[in-house]
Amino acid sequence: MLTEIRRAALETRVQYGLMVVFGALCIIAALSPLQDPVRITTVGTLFGFTAGLWVSHLVQVLQRAVEKSRENAENRAVG
Amino acid sequence: MSSTEPADESAETESDSKFLASITFVTGEDANVGSFLLVVGIVTCVFIALFQFTLPEPISHLLTAGVLFVTVLSAIFAALLDSLGYFEQAAGDAAVATTGRVDSSARPWVPTDRKAAPLPPMINFDDELRDYAEMYDGDLPEQFDPFIRDYLRLKTNTGNRRTIASDLRADLNPIGALFEEGTEGDELYEAISDGLFRYIDSDTEHVTLDRIVFYDAEGNEVDVSDIRDQLGRVELTVSNEGEAVDVDVLVQFYDAGGTSISSRTCKVGTVWPGTTRTVDTDAFVPSETSRAGTTIRVSNPKPGLADA
Numbered sequence: 422m423l424t425e426i427r428r429a430a431l432e433t434r435v436q437y438g439l440m441v442v443f444g445a446l447c448i449i450a451a452l453s454p455l456q457d458p459v460r461i462t463t464v465g466t467l468f469g470f471t472a473g474l475w476v477s478h479l480v481q482v483l484q485r486a487v488e489k490s491r492e493n494a495e496n497r498a499v500g
Numbered sequence: 501m502s503s504t505e506p507a508d509e510s511a512e513t514e515s516d517s518k519f520l521a522s523i524t525f526v527t528g529e530d531a532n533v534g535s536f537l538l539v540v541g542i543v544t545c546v547f548i549a550l551f552q553f554t555l556p557e558p559i560s561h562l563l564t565a566g567v568l569f570v571t572v573l574s575a576i577f578a579a580l581l582d583s584l585g586y587f588e589q590a591a592g593d594a595a596v597a598t599t600g601r602v603d604s605s606a607r608p609w610v611p612t613d614r615k616a617a618p619l620p621p622m623i624n625f626d627d628e629l630r631d632y633a634e635m636y637d638g639d640l641p642e643q644f645d646p647f648i649r650d651y652l653r654l655k656t657n658t659g660n661r662r663t664i665a666s667d668l669r670a671d672l673n674p675i676g677a678l679f680e681e682g683t684e685g686d687e688l689y690e691a692i693s694d695g696l697f698r699y700i701d702s703d704t705e706h707v708t709l710d711r712i713v714f715y716d717a718e719g720n721e722v723d724v725s726d727i728r729d730q731l732g733r734v735e736l737t738v739s740n741e742g743e744a745v746d747v748d749v750l751v752q753f754y755d756a757g758g759t760s761i762s763s764r765t766c767k768v769g770t771v772w773p774g775t776t777r778t779v780d781t782d783a784f785v786p787s788e789t790s791r792a793g794t795t796i797r798v799s800n801p802k803p804g805l806a807d808a
Contacts, residue, residue: 444543451554461559468547468563472570479577486586492658493585 436478443471533582537575544571608640609648609655617658620706620742620773622695623665625651628688632675635685643678647671661743662700669696699742706742707771707798709749711735711778714785714792724753729787734764735780738796740771747771750795755788762786 447467450460544567551563581587609629629648633640640648650671654664672693679685698706715733716722722732736749747768752760764783771777 448546448550451550457556461555464551464555465559465563468566472566475570476573479574482586483577483580483584486581486584489586490584 433478436474436481440471440474440478443467443474447471532587533578536578536581536587540571540574540578544568609651611652611655617656618773619655620699620740622706622741623654623661623668623699624774625692625695628692631688632685641678643674647675658743665696665699669693669700672696707738707740707745707747707796709736709794709796710739710776711737712751712792712794715780724785724792725790727785728789729785731782731784733780734766734783734792735778736766736768736794737776737778738768738771739776740773742773744770744772745798745800747777748797748799750797751783752793752795753786753789754791754793755786756790760793761788 444467447464450463450467453460455463547567548564551560551567554560555563609626629640629651632644647668650664650668654661654668657664672689676686676689676693679689713735714722714724714727715735716727717730717732719733724732734751736751738747738749740747747770749766749768750763751766752763755761762784764781766779766781768777768779
């Protein structure tokens, strides 16, 4: 995973960056002294953004891994 | 990978290092599926604790359920990625990525993650690199780093090899500067350079027809003019020094005046890098034939084709 971050394309870095931003904002909102309805709405929304980014990132990584594994299988067939 | 320009690389590595140091602290070097799940677990705990301690009861339970759902989903994805060998591949490249220098093992030009595709002989420089390594007692100078990095890319890619070969030719310049003209190092440099230029030029000339033989009905080797007006057999041997290509050979029959009177297309199929294929096919030789000629036609092999 660490290597992947190092080699990551710009879009992956953006995804990680946004996850960190929304995650941090979610924590701040949860601890903030706002009224309960506002706090709950904000925390829920920010957590939704964070989780959504994470799941979409996982789908993207899985898609790449499948493509790569198919490519490797073809190369092995060639070899 | 941040490997295009040494100057860019150092700047990028510096900016990366701060960001990555904190991640390394959590995942450890050479992260694998265990590190991945550990990070997911830590994040899960943080969010659950946050929701449980800061939000009122029904909402905190709902959000905790959401966190657990995402965690289970992540674990399923991790299992899928692990079964596809994703984490092993990432770890295989770790030496190059973490140090910024290529692997200092005895043979740094050999990919460590077993995903190399066969190289055409003209751009297989393993022997030359081995000679260079012996010249430096196994410790190649840093002028070789960009070359070896792109050479590994060349070995693990099949789609854009010509572009990588051009990069590789550029990477060769600092190596050429290390050696005086006429020395062993310079000869190896010239050999690599020639191979790259030949490869970059074109694919067509890499396929050659080594041999064409005609046989009569009894299976005896004969001249084409001896089997006029008969069904004979033509045997072709084709070799390929370049990338894998689909080859068809057009055998044309000419009369005494040099006019093409008939032709027969022989499908040789896919000829893999550095291999030779022999095929034979029946062909009717017209009665006016005095000689035969051939034309090689190449096309890119269809993806996923596993022709024997």
